[in-house]
Amino acid sequence: xxxxxxxxxxxxxxxxxxxxxxxxxWLVSWFLGVILLVSxxxxxxxxxxxxVLGVALLLAGLAVAxxxxxxxxxxxxVAERLGEQATCPACNxxxxxxxxxxxxxxxxxxxxxxxxNQGGGVWLRAQCRKCGDEWVIK
Ligand SMILES: [Zn+2]
Numbered sequence: 001x002x003x004x005x006x007x008x009x010x011x012x013x014x015x016x017x018x019x020x021x022x023x024x025x026w027l028v029s030w031f032l033g034v035i036l037l038v039s040x041x042x043x044x045x046x047x048x049x050x051x052v053l054g055v056a057l058l059l060a061g062l063a064v065a066x067x068x069x070x071x072x073x074x075x076x077x078v079a080e081r082l083g084e085q086a087t088c089p090a091c092n093x094x095x096x097x098x099x100x101x102x103x104x105x106x107x108x109x110x111x112x113x114x115x116x117n118q119g120g121g122v123w124l125r126a127q128c129r130k131c132g133d134e135w136v137i138k
Contacts, residue, residue, distance in 0.1 A: 004102050004124065012086055012095040016079055023075040030068035037061030082137060086126075090133035097126040100134070 007015045040061055044054025086095045102124045123138040 004099070004122070007124070008099050012082075012097065016083055016086075016095070019075055019079040023072055023079065026068045026072035026075065030065050030072060033061050033063075033065030033068055035061070037065060085135075085137040088128040088131065088133055089135050091128060091131040093128055093130040096129045098129060099124050100127045101125040 006018070010018075037058055038061070040054045040056070040058030042054070043050050043057060046054070086097070087093070088097065102122070123136055125134060126137055127134050
């Protein structure tokens with residue numbers, strides 16, 4: 001998973017920031033898709049000659065909006081899920097950890113179904129840079 005490599009090389013905080021930026025770019029894309037959809041409705045209603053163009057714009061807008069919304073929701077969900085677990089349980093330091101191991105396979109006690117659907121059961125074993133405590137982010 002490319003996200004794991006980005007967390008390892010740039011740190012969790014920077015990855016999280018970029019994830020939110022990318023996520024909101026998909027939100028802008030969704031909005032543009034909705035504008036395309038509404039434009040298609042407007043053009044299709046003008047008469048028989050522009051109906052084909054209007055329907056094509058409507059379908060294109062629908063496809064862009066649906067895909068963008070799905071990406072936006074997915075990226076935000078992954079970022080929030082990992083962000084919620086980025087605090088050291090021992091000293092409460094936020095995002096001050098390094099990844100000492102990770103896995104694409106589910107943990108024996110079961111992983112998170114949302115992340116499993118997206119990344120095959122991604123888990124990270126994190127070690128706090130402040131106090132050395134270890135915990136699992138899944
Ligand atoms: Zn700690």
